Structures are given as C-alpha cells and as structure tokens.
Amino acid sequence: xxxxxIIFPGSNCDRDxxxxxxxxxxxxxxxxxxxxxxxxxxxxxxxxxxxxxxxxRCGSIAGKSKIIKSVVDFAAKGGLVxxxxxxFQILTETGLLPGVLQQNKNIEFICKNVFVKxxxxxxKYFNSIDKDVLELHIAHNEGNYFCTNDELKMLEDxxxxxxxxxNEKGEVNEKSNPNGALQNIAGIFNKEKxxxxxxxxxxxxxxxxxxGEDGSIFFKNLxxxxx
Amino acid sequence: xxIKVIVTLKNGVLDPQGKxxxxxxxxxxxxxxxxxxxxxxxxxxxxxxxxxxxxIKVEDxxxxxxxxxxxxxxxxL
Numbered sequence: 218x219x220x221x222x223i224i225f226p227g228s229n230c231d232r233d234x235x236x237x238x239x240x241x242x243x244x245x246x247x248x249x250x251x252x253x254x255x256x257x258x259x260x261x262x263x264x265x266x267x268x269x270x271x272x273x274r275c276g277s278i279a280g281k282s283k284i285i286k287s288v289v290d291f292a293a294k295g296g297l298v299x300x301x302x303x304x305f306q307i308l309t310e311t312g313l314l315p316g317v318l319q320q321n322k323n324i325e326f327i328c329k330n331v332f333v334k335x336x337x338x339x340x341k342y343f344n345s346i347d348k349d350v351l352e353l354h355i356a357h358n359e360g361n362y363f364c365t366n367d368e369l370k371m372l373e374d375x376x377x378x379x380x381x382x383x384n385e386k387g388e389v390n391e392k393s394n395p396n397g398a399l400q401n402i403a404g405i406f407n408k409e410k411x412x413x414x415x416x417x418x419x420x421x422x423x424x425x426x427x428x429g430e431d432g433s434i435f436f437k438n439l440x441x442x443x444x
Numbered sequence: 445x446x447i448k449v450i451v452t453l454k455n456g457v458l459d460p461q462g463k464x465x466x467x468x469x470x471x472x473x474x475x476x477x478x479x480x481x482x483x484x485x486x487x488x489x490x491x492x493x494x495x496x497x498x499x500i501k502v503e504d505x506x507x508x509x510x511x512x513x514x515x516x517x518x519x520x521l
C-alpha cells in the first residue's frame with residue numbers, strides 16, 4: 218500500500234506521520250507542496266503543524282498550494298485523504314470538508330491526551346476497529362470546530378461526525394469538550410467518507426512505552442481496510 | 445491603487461480574543477465596555493487605475509482567500 222505525506226512550509230508532524238505509516242506497512246513518500254503531481258498513492262495525508270505560520274487563517278494559504286489541485290482531483294475520484302490537525306484545517310479551507318476550525322474557546326494552546334468516540338465504522342478508516350473509544354493526543358490552538366446549522370444538520374443526518382470528544386467511558390458531554398467544538402466534534406468525513414479530517418494525532422500514539430497504542434490500532438486497521 | 449478591506453466575524457460567531465480584550469478593558473476600569481469584536485484590516489495595492497475595476501478584483505480576492513465566508517464578512521472601504 219502506497220501513501221504520500223504532503224509537506225508544507227511549517228508542517229511539523231510530517232515525519233512522525235512518515236514513521237507511523239511505515240511502521241504499519243505503508244510504503245510512504247514525502248511530497249513537497251510546490252509539486253504538481255502526486256506519486257501513485259492509496260492514501261494522501263495532510264499532516265499537522267503550522268503551515269505558513271498560521272498566517273491569515275490556519276490552513277488558508279496551504280489550501281492554495283500547487284499540490285492541492287491534485288489532492289482535490291484524487292479525492293474526487295474516491296481516493297483516501299486524511300488530514301490531521303493543521304491538515305484538517307487545510308481540508309476545511311479548501312472546501313473539501315465543511316465548516317472551520319476556530320480558536321479554542323479558552324484562548325489557550327491545548328496539548329494533552331483526550332478520548333474520542335468513534336461514531337461511524339462504515340468507512341475505510343474505522344471499519345472493523347475493535348474499540349469504540351480511542352485515547353489520542355491533541356495539540357492545537359485552533360481546534361474549535363464550527364459550521365452553519367445547515368451544515369451541522371447535513372453532518373448529523375448523514376452520520377458524518379467521525380469522532381467526538383468524550384470521557385474514558387465514551388460519554389460525550391460538555392466536560393469532555395476540550396476546545397469548545399460544536400457538538401464535541403473532533404473529526405468529520407465528507408459525504409463519501411473517503412476524506413477524514415480530525416484534530417487528534419493518531420501518529421503520536423504508536424508506542425506502548427511512550428504513549429499508548431490507540432494510534433497503532435487506527436493505522437493497523439486502516440491499512441487492513443485498504444488492502 | 446490601494447484598496448482597503450475590513451474582515452469581521454459574523455454576528456453570533458464566538459470571538460474569544462474579543463472577549464478577552466473586553467474583559468481586560470473592564471478590568472482596567474473601562475467599565476462601560478459591553479463587547480469587543482476583533483477583525484482584520486488589509487490594504488491591497490492593485491495594479492489598476494480604475495477604482496471600480498480594482499474593487500471588483502479585490503472582492504474576488506476576499507471571497508477566495510482574504511475572508512472565510514463561513515464565519516467572516518468583508519467590507520471594501
């Protein structure tokens with residue numbers, strides 16, 4: 218299975234993602250944002266970081282990069298596109314996913330482990346995953362998901378809220394919402410569920426001694442679903 | 445020609461920075477401040493002599509990059 222990680226100026230989770238993808242069997246290539254062509258890929262990843270220093274709005278300038286046109290074409294053909302953290306912000310700024318990631322409600326950069334509930338397993342990312350609640354890491358200043366009422370209704374009606382912030386027991390409530398995100402939204406799909414954007418970082422949870430392995434579960438499951 | 449643009453958050457969209465500024469002003473003794481909304485100001489130098497044409501170009505820029513119309517409004521001054 219082939220994957221590609223796009224590097225933007227200011228990406229900083231690109232190499233962690235490369236390590237994670239390779240650890241679970243992907244043949245990964247790093248792709249520079251100024252390239253126009255994507256290598257043959259089964260999965261494209263937009264990694265976390267601070268592309269273009271978060272100037273203007275997070276992800277807005279990266280969303281106009283040369284490579285993005287190829288990513289949009291790849292997604293339109295049903296290709297899997299995963300955006301983590303800044304990658305999620307880039308996906309909303311390109312219009313591949315609805316809504317926007319605003320500044321955290323408490324105006325603090327949040328860096329901690331959180332639990333997220335997997336809401337929909339009928340897709341390549343979570344099909345057959347044997348856990349309903351994953352412990353993952355978040356590190357962001359703009360993770361406060363917001364969209365219009367119509368967009369929220371569309372997400373709910375089509376079961377496109379991929380993961381929601383919750384507590385250890387899987388209860389989704391205000392107390393388990395770290396950043397003020399609408400309906401505790403931590404990640405969403407597009408309608409076809411080939412595009413997933415989420416704030417938590419599975420690539421930071423792949424070592425049983427350092428971090429816990431719920432990210433490992435995510436990647437093992439993903440590559441099995443693509444095979 | 446320089447065209448000036450103001451981008452503001454739409455009504456009802458949470459503005460945590462504006463809120464923090466308001467609370468700070470209140471704390472400094474400016475007790476009459478009810479609310480602060482923070483926005484952005486752009487000055488775009490367009491290579492165009494006709495003001496109307498320049499503004500049409502800047503409007504397109506606002507829609508495509510300078511503002512995120514999900515949460516922001518823009519005004520060309």
